[in-house]
């Protein structure tokens with residue numbers, strides 16, 4: 001069974017409440033339950049932190065044994081050399097995802113420290129971006 005993990009960065013614990021016009025009105029847990037049911041052939045986990053170092057620790061912890069990582073580093077995407085370096089350092093492939101179309105937003109969201117080291121990037125399909133990320137690994 002493939003072992004995959006969705007790693008979510010800062011403020012994504014507020015999905016459902018946070019700027020619903022941009023991020024939708026579903027909570028991440030509601031969405032996660034539907035994908036767990038839909039992909040019974042996958043051992044799917046989820047981790048969220050608002051703390052940069054905890055995200056790096058998790059990438060290091062899973063990054064030599066899991067089959068795939070679906071990473072939405074949220075705002076740290078645009079600021080964190082450390083998370084970018086962690087993605088480069090690990091062996092497990094990382095698919096970078098974003099809920100919103102970051103290229104249709106402020107210019108500071110156009111730059112990513114993750115993308116150069118990711119297997120690929122899925123941007124702008126709402127929560128479905130995560131599901132597309134899962135499908136890449138199947």
Ligand code: DQA
Nearest residue numbers: 072074075098099100102109
């Ligand atoms: C985001 C886009 C980021 O620019 C933003 O800081 C987020 C969420 C997205 O999924 O659309 O927090 O990663």
